[in-house]
Amino acid sequence: MNIMSSVALLTGATGQDGSYLAELLLDKGYEVHAIVRRSSTPNISRIDHILNHPSLADSFHLHYGDISDGEQINKILQTYQPDEIYHLGAQSHVKVSFESAEYTGNITGLSTTRILEGMRNVKKKTRMYQASSSEMFGGAASPQNEESSFIPRSPYACAKLYGYWMVKNYREGYNFFASNGILFNHESPRRGENFVTRKITIGAASIVAGKAKMLALGNLDATRDWGFAPEYVEGMYQILSHTTADDFVLATGKTHSVREFVDEVFAYIDLDVDAHVTVDPRYFRPTEVESLLGDARKAKGVLGWKPRVSFKDLVKIMVDADMRKMGLSVIGEGDEILAKHFPNKWWMGD
Numbered sequence: 001m002n003i004m005s006s007v008a009l010l011t012g013a014t015g016q017d018g019s020y021l022a023e024l025l026l027d028k029g030y031e032v033h034a035i036v037r038r039s040s041t042p043n044i045s046r047i048d049h050i051l052n053h054p055s056l057a058d059s060f061h062l063h064y065g066d067i068s069d070g071e072q073i074n075k076i077l078q079t080y081q082p083d084e085i086y087h088l089g090a091q092s093h094v095k096v097s098f099e100s101a102e103y104t105g106n107i108t109g110l111s112t113t114r115i116l117e118g119m120r121n122v123k124k125k126t127r128m129y130q131a132s133s134s135e136m137f138g139g140a141a142s143p144q145n146e147e148s149s150f151i152p153r154s155p156y157a158c159a160k161l162y163g164y165w166m167v168k169n170y171r172e173g174y175n176f177f178a179s180n181g182i183l184f185n186h187e188s189p190r191r192g193e194n195f196v197t198r199k200i201t202i203g204a205a206s207i208v209a210g211k212a213k214m215l216a217l218g219n220l221d222a223t224r225d226w227g228f229a230p231e232y233v234e235g236m237y238q239i240l241s242h243t244t245a246d247d248f249v250l251a252t253g254k255t256h257s258v259r260e261f262v263d264e265v266f267a268y269i270d271l272d273v274d275a276h277v278t279v280d281p282r283y284f285r286p287t288e289v290e291s292l293l294g295d296a297r298k299a300k301g302v303l304g305w306k307p308r309v310s311f312k313d314l315v316k317i318m319v320d321a322d323m324r325k326m327g328l329s330v331i332g333e334g335d336e337i338l339a340k341h342f343p344n345k346w347w348m349g350d
């Protein structure tokens with residue numbers, strides 16, 4: 001253990017953002033500890049390459065635990081006394097939250113209180129990042145920024161809003177360095193397979209590979225402000241590195257419909273949308289967030305954070321990756337975009 005390194009504790013390290021963030025922090029010389037839940041089959045595919053890395057593995061430590069278990073969180077906090085905590089663990093699927101509303105409240109909402117309470121027993125001044133979400137704006141008028149109303153439209157959004165307010169309350173009540181990153185949708189080749197962007201890129205690649213004929217989707221008219229996950233992880237780090245604890249929106253400032261995402265993907269690999277895409281009401285939600293469009297001027301002005309990857313670029317990066325994973329030849333524009341925007345790419349593989 002290098003005693004000079006800053007120590008970071010991550011929840012959600014096996015997820016999309018957590019895996020990129022672990023790489024970013026390791027690249028910056030941090031000693032990284034991660035709370036991961038035990039499962040009967042391994043759930044570490046996104047961080048396997050770090051665990052097997054010749055020079056990074058020694059600085060990356062996994063601890064079994066569940067964010068429903070305050071006792072274990074306390075134990076880990078007391079043992080490792082982190083300088084920074086990034087709380088990314090959550091039941092993060094909006095549609096699933098309608099089916100598992102109480103569970104989502106416990107995992108996505110109450111876990112934030114468990115972390116904050118645990119921090120009260122840590123002697124050093126630990127900084128805490130809370131993964132808040134644009135879903136909290138829900139039905140609020142576009143564009144949404146730090147001053148917008150919160151009109152949550154799902155159990156997931158309600159749970160995230162609870163965490164958001166707990167962070168603000170502990171910041172004000174106990175002088176905690178705790179910050180909310182209010183992140184709009186961000187995607188990547190590591191995006192969970194049942195979120196719409198990845199479902200579409202995998203679906204299209206499967207059609208090219210002859211493994212599927214049709215792709216069934218829900219509401220094609222909803223619009224989202226979609227960015228590229230590695231850039232949002234850089235933003236998380238910048239939020240915690242800022243001189244004061246504060247709340248920041250991260251977004252691209254552009255919104256596109258699910259239908260436009262489908263059109264871009266299918267056009268890129270020359271597939272006919274009408275021949276392969278159907279709408280299945282099973283994927284509709286009881287209440288929908290029709291439109292999200294973020295205004296990240298505060299993050300740009302205060303932190304200097306600015307996303308580089310456009311909507312069309314994001315599509316190409318994700319399609320190339322899924323085509324490659326299926327053993328198909330790739331068009332390769334996604335690789336060129338990555339090389340152009342990230343000449344010193346800090347993450348490994350996709």
Ligand code: NAP
Binds near residue numbers: 035
């Ligand atoms: P994700 O891929 O779904 O990852 C969620 C992580 O939480 C996984 O590592 C998962 O572990 C872990 N987790 C879930 N339940 C747990 C439990 N009971 N105990 C311990 N760990 C648990 O999510 P993401 O896209 O990376 O998002 C990261 C965070 O940002 C989440 O809090 C999400 O709600 C929030 N957020 C995401 C976006 C976005 O567009 N991606 C936007 C705004 C906010 P397993 O691997 O074991 O399932």
Ligand code: F7E
Binds near residue numbers: 132184186284285289
């Ligand atoms: O849905 C529509 C769906 O599940 C986007 C999470 O990371 O971002 C994410 O939440 C839109 C919705 O993401 C399908 O109805 C159509 O309007 O990809 P999604 P989300 O709900 O926006 C926020 C910021 C988070 O914080 C969350 O953690 O796409 N849609 N057809 C579909 N969605 C899915 N999943 N599957 C479909 O077949």
